[in-house]
Amino acid sequence: MLFALPKNNNNTQQKHEEFQREAVPHMDILYNYALRLTGNPEDANDLLQETYLKAYRFWDKFEKGTNCRAWLFRIMRNSYINRYRKAVKTPEHVDYDEIKEFYNTIREQSTDANDLSERLFGQLLDDQVATAITDIPEEFRTVVILCDIEGFTYEEAAEFVDCPIGTIRSRLHRGRKLLRDKLFKYAHERGYEVKDK
Amino acid sequence: MNECKKIQQFITDAVDNRLKEADKEFFQSHISKCHSCRNDYELDVLTKDFVKTKISRQTTPHEIASRIKQDIDKHVAQEQRTRGVFAQYPLARAAVIAMLVFGIAFVLYFLNSPDIQNTVQAADMMDKSIENYGLFLAGTIQPQQIGQNVDELRDYFQERVEFPVALKPVKDCEWVGGVLSDYDGLSLAHLVYKLPGGIVYVYQTNWNAVLEGDKISLSNGAVTSLNQTGWYVNGTHDEYSVVMWLYNDETVCTAVSSMEKDQLRQMFAEDTQE
Structure with a gap:
């Protein structure tokens, strides 16, 4: 027919x-x-x-x-x-050492996670955090959203993205670093009080 | 130092509490003495926790949810209306079918000319590619533009099609030809590479249009494979190989040739990258 x-x-x-x-x-x-x-x-x-x-x-x-x-x-x-x-955004140069150095300094002065978090990221607003997420390339962003925000396991995320678990792990590793760099920069640029002394 | 490298691979699992029992002790003992690795680990934990506290779960705004439901209902109503006419009036159905059959006969009669064959029904891209490959071999379809390499075809395609045409240079290619056709408003790009051993024919069109499936369609298996891997290789033909891939996520390409399928795939292997 x-x-x-x-x-x-x-x-x-x-x-x-x-x-x-x-x-x-x-x-x-x-x-x-x-x-x-x-x-x-x-x-x-x-x-x-x-x-x-x-x-x-x-x-x-x-x-x-x-x-x-x-x-x-x-x-x-x-x-x-x-x-x-x-x-599509091309990933810009990321200077991980800057954050690491900064963290090294504040870590010597404190071991309290809340305090450290505050010193690292200042008083960033929710919207600014949301913007930082959209600023990282999609492949990393998706995995960070799935695992860190939605709380999916690597296995679930792998099914969603349709890739091996190892890929999820490495994207998450890189994604967190990229995101941390953005948050740290935002906290500084926007003039929030970030104590390093 | 070497130990630090190994620890780096464990950090993500450690942050997410996924470390195997056997690795836990090694990890803990390392970070208790290596500040650099400890800091890397802690920074990830802090980032993860910070983001989680800042991003809260939203519910879909009511008006969006209901708009989506309305959209779907509209779709349903439309489907029912079309079907209703046919169900209620068998004569209408018979008439429409008779008209369509007549129409196709008419179209086929006039279109059975040295042109790229189209049919009214959504055509399967794979079948079409094989058919067109045969027409190219027989010389029924002729390229409109011929060049020594793909760069000479760039302008020809660029001005006329809305999707990016994959123009992959191929080694030992004697000449390459291109021709465009229009299928009920959908542009199709055809490339033919002349190699010492025969021809490679590449059929290209808009991927979204194929997904919509109104004019050109694809089997579920092919769509799934393309979505998942960017490739689809069909192994059921003896005399020729068919390889499909996505170019720039916008264009779907089908290559047909008498060469081995792996060889054919290899030929276009880097083509999927932007």
Whole structure:
């Protein structure tokens, strides 16, 4: 037959119900990922909307019984990469030694984690931390969001990103360093009190 | 020193409490005497904890959640309407099918010319590539632009297509030809490399359009593999090999040739990088 005949309404109904049951409950986690990925609510909304529409259109391509959250996540990540690829940031030079030296100094004066954290990152606001996250390249950002913010295990993150666990580990290692550098710089640049004496 | 190097590999696992029992003691005893490694470890812990306290979990704004639900409902309603007409009026269905069949016969009759063949139904990219490879071999499709190397085709493609065309230089290539076609508004780029042993044909189009699948589509297996690895190699053909890959995440390319599939893949191996 040349064309598949249109199927009856039951199929549409069934697809809709399945989608409501399996895909819609993951909306919050995807929204948070979109928010951390794009750094602002408007873009996050657009990305979320695009992801759900695509997911609905391709619902018959989702393998039933597999991880729906990871599937949705991959759609979102691909959409994001396609959309913002033009604005890919090249990692700038990062001077890890500066932070290390600074930390070495303050560590000699204190062992209290809260105190050290405060001296390192000052009084950065939540928004500034969110901006620092969007400032690191996507491959590292995604892994930091998944593991450090969402609290996924390496195994779960590996399924989401579709890469080996070793890759998650090394991206996380690098991602934390990059992020730490951003936070430290922000804390200094913005003139927050960072005590080094 | 060597020990420090080893410790560096353990830091991430240590921060996330994933160290194996056997490594824990080694790690602890090292950082208790090496300040540099201890500081690296502590800085990661501090960063992780700091970020976690600063970033709070949000819920999807109500209006966005309901807008998405409305979008989906709209989609559903649309599907039902189209299907409803067919279900209620079998005659309408018969008429539409008859018209379509007639239309295709008509189109095929006139289009069965030395042009790149299109059909009305969404065509499978793999089938199309193989078909076009045959048409190139037979000389039915001719390149519009020919150059000694791919650089000479750059301008030809650049001005006419909206997706980046992969123009990979190929060793020992005698000449390379290019031609563009339009498939119901979707641009297709065709490249043909003439090598001493035969030709390599490369079919390229917009990846998003293929994902949408309205005009050109791909099997689920191919889409999954491309999404996951950037590659898809089809091993079911005897006389020729088919290799697909993503270029710049924007373009999907399919190469068909009589050479071995590994060799064919190798030929375009660096092409996936930006």
